[in-house]
Amino acid sequence: MKYQVIHVTEYKYEVPATLCHNLMFQIPKDHPFQQVKDYSCEIVPKPSFEVNRTDFFGNNYLYFSVERLHRKLTVASKSVLELSEPAWISVDPKSTLPWEKVAKWLHSTDASSEIRQYYLESDHVPFISGIRDYAVKSFTENRPIMEAMLDLNTRIFRDFAFTPGFTDISTPLQKVFEHKKGVCQDFAHFSLACLRILGLAGRYVSGYIETLPPPGKPKLVGSDASHAWIAVYIPGHDWVEFDATNNLLVNDKHIRVAVGRDFADVTPLKGIVYSGSEQEMKVSVDVQSMEEEMTAEE
Numbered sequence: 001m002k003y004q005v006i007h008v009t010e011y012k013y014e015v016p017a018t019l020c021h022n023l024m025f026q027i028p029k030d031h032p033f034q035q036v037k038d039y040s041c042e043i044v045p046k047p048s049f050e051v052n053r054t055d056f057f058g059n060n061y062l063y064f065s066v067e068r069l070h071r072k073l074t075v076a077s078k079s080v081l082e083l084s085e086p087a088w089i090s091v092d093p094k095s096t097l098p099w100e101k102v103a104k105w106l107h108s109t110d111a112s113s114e115i116r117q118y119y120l121e122s123d124h125v126p127f128i129s130g131i132r133d134y135a136v137k138s139f140t141e142n143r144p145i146m147e148a149m150l151d152l153n154t155r156i157f158r159d160f161a162f163t164p165g166f167t168d169i170s171t172p173l174q175k176v177f178e179h180k181k182g183v184c185q186d187f188a189h190f191s192l193a194c195l196r197i198l199g200l201a202g203r204y205v206s207g208y209i210e211t212l213p214p215p216g217k218p219k220l221v222g223s224d225a226s227h228a229w230i231a232v233y234i235p236g237h238d239w240v241e242f243d244a245t246n247n248l249l250v251n252d253k254h255i256r257v258a259v260g261r262d263f264a265d266v267t268p269l270k271g272i273v274y275s276g277s278e279q280e281m282k283v284s285v286d287v288q289s290m291e292e293e294m295t296a297e298e
Contacts, residue, residue, distance in 0.1 A: 001083045001252050002037075002290040005208050007226070007283075009269050011073040014277035020066050022271030025206065025258045026077040027052070027060035032087070034256055038080040045070050057265060059258040075269060080290070083252040088240040093146035096234055102145050103199035105235060111201075115233050117261070118201040124262035125192045128174045135194035145200070149232050149242055150249065152194055156187055157247035169263060184245040185263050188228040191244050192262065201233040205241060206266040208255040210287040224285040226268055231259065255287070 007026050028036050043050070043064060050064035066073065105111055106119055121127055138152040163181040173189055176182045182190075188204055195202035209227045213219045229243040229250060241250035258266035273279065 003079075003081050003083065003210065003255060004286075004288045004290055005077075005079040005081070005255060006286045006288075007077045007208075007268070008285075009075045010282045010284075011273070012280045012282075013071050013273070013275045014279070015275055016069045016071045017066075017073075017273050017275035018069055020070075020073065020271055020273040022064055022075075022269060023267075024062040024064070024075060024077075024269050025059060025266045026075075026268050027062065028079050028081060028207070028255060028257050029058075029060050031256060033084045033252070035082045036079065037082060038078075040078050042074075042076045042078075044072075044074045055265075057258070057260050059260070059266065061258075079255075081255055083255065085252045086241070086250065088146075088237055089249065089251060091146065091237055091240070093150055094144050096144040096146040096237070098142045099139050099145040099148050099198065099200060100142065102233075102235060106201055106233070107199060115201050118203045118233065119196050119199055120261075121196065122261035123264055124169075124173065124189050125196060126173060127193060127197045128172075128177060130177065131190075131193050132197050134177075135198055138194075139198055145232070145234055146237075146240065149195075149240075152191065153242050153244045153249075154247055156191060156244040160187060160190075160244075162245060184228045187244040188230050189262060191230045191242070195230075195232060203231050203233075203239070203259050204262045204266065205229050205231050205256060205259050206263070206268070207257045208285060208287050209243075209246070209253055210289060219288075224287045225283070226285060227254070228263065229254065 027039060030036055045066055047064040048067035052062055055061055106116055138155060139148045160180045164183055166181045167176060167186050176186045176190060192202045206228050211224045229241055231239040231241045234240050243250050260266045
């Protein structure tokens with residue numbers, strides 16, 4: 001599949017800002033199942049300084065500053081990517097190791113520190129009350145890790161209601177668990193808490209997925225949003241990705257941008273602004289299948 005992604009973030013300031021410093025995690029990179037064909041970014045007003053860097057987790061990101069008076073800041077990223085089916089799609093879940101053996105291996109010196117860091121708590125993934133009891137209903141004794149994870153995926157999908165506006169990034173995970181409501185980043189954080197409390201390694205993945213319209217309805221430009229899911233380390237298969245929001249083993253419709261311990265490591269755009277008033281932020285993301293576009297033209 002070939003996709004075009006346009007991600008636009010706009011800030012408006014009630015009183016003009018004099019200076020802003022920003023970090024942007026919207027730059028996809030190549031993977032065995034993802035090739036970046038084109039990427040561009042337009043920032044208005046033009047930054048006084050900008051530089052591309054790679055972070056601790058291997059993500060591409062942009063640092064930029066605007067060092068003059070401005071009432072509005074617009075950041076528009078555009079990507080063209082080709083996706084193929086990940087190798088884990090063909091893995092038999094029952095053939096994977098029992099999860100207890102994976103946890104034991106992770107806590108030995110045989111596992112690298114790069115992998116082991118992902119079984120620890122993080123700011124948005126605390127070990128909340130009741131999380132172990134929820135997790136072990138899927139991770140039963142000697143169950144193959146991939147089979148257990150697929151079961152956890154399904155349970156979260158069934159038990160939790162996708163409810164935009166109920167949470168924001170400051171909402172405690174305990175509240176998400178108690179009310180069984182949230183959005184994709186909440187479900188990713190909850191999934192990670194379930195894994196990590198059992199000693200398993202899970203990392204947060206940010207990116208995009210095309211939002212399909214209801215039958216007979218046109219796709220709305222800008223109706224998509226940034227998406228989030230998780231990856232679980234499975235010996236012999238590397239990082240295998242799961243999407244609890246859609247109850248999916250991640251496939252060739254998921255576009256990967258960045259990975260980290262949780263949302264805070266890969267926030268699409270964050271920074272500091274010097275201004276004496278309130279600000280308004282609008283985000284628009286459009287994910288378009290270029291195969292559909294070519295078919296329509298034919």
